[in-house]
Amino acid sequence: MTAPAFPLPDPGEPLTGGFWRAAARDRLAFPLCGACDRFCWYPEPGCPGCGGSDLVWTSVEPAGTLFSWSVVHHAFLPAFADQVPFVAAVVTIDGAPGVRLVTRLIDARPCDLAVGARVRARFVPLRFSTVAGEVRAPFFRPDPRRIP
Ligand SMILES: [Zn+2]
Structure with missing residues (x-):
């Protein structure tokens, strides 16, 4: 069995790509829930606080x-x-x-x-x-x- 390749983060990946696209512009961003105003990190498809799906990458x-x-x-x-x-x-x-x-x-x-x-x-x-x-x-x- 060989070790799997070690991939770089993918800026096009749906869940985490926003983090890497922001970093490419020297910005730090995390998903913010538009319904309950909670940052959701590590990224998930829905807000772990309220279940909302209105997550917007927000620079801090x-x-x-x-x-x-x-x-x-x-x-x-x-x-x-x-x-x-x-x-x-x-x-x-x-x-x-x-x-x-x-x-x-x-x-x-x-x-x-x-x-x-x-x-x-x-x-x-x-x-x-x-x-x-x-x-x-x-x-x-x-x-x-x-x-x-
Ligand atoms: Zn929420």
């Missing part, structure tokens, strides 16, 4: 707070072999209550990190040596303008 300030993180030293997929170590992080987003985004932290030493630290997105090309092409992705870095 690309800033937030470090919720958690882990330093990844071992690549479990070949596509990540030349990228370790890196910091995988969960970030809460200022303008999107309830959203916790899994991302990467860059430009920071793990020993300097703290839960609650202010972070800001930096949109960077996401590429892998084992996969053709790239997409633009929001990684986060400590926000020098705001001290926790």
Whole structure:
């Protein structure tokens, strides 16, 4: 049995494509329910709060707070072999209550990190040596303008 190919995110995918299309324009966007005004993340066909289907990709300030993180030293997929170590992080987003985004932290030493630290997105090309092409992705870095 061979390992499956590691695909890049697809900006044309119906559920998640809006996130990647926004990122391609250096914007951070999440689906917002028009019926109950709740952000729905991870994207689903309907709002988990009210069941509504009027979900609109809505841009928010690309800033937030470090919720958690882990330093990844071992690549479990070949596509990540030349990228370790890196910091995988969960970030809460200022303008999107309830959203916790899994991302990467860059430009920071793990020993300097703290839960609650202010972070800001930096949109960077996401590429892998084992996969053709790239997409633009929001990684986060400590926000020098705001001290926790
Ligand atoms: Zn709703």
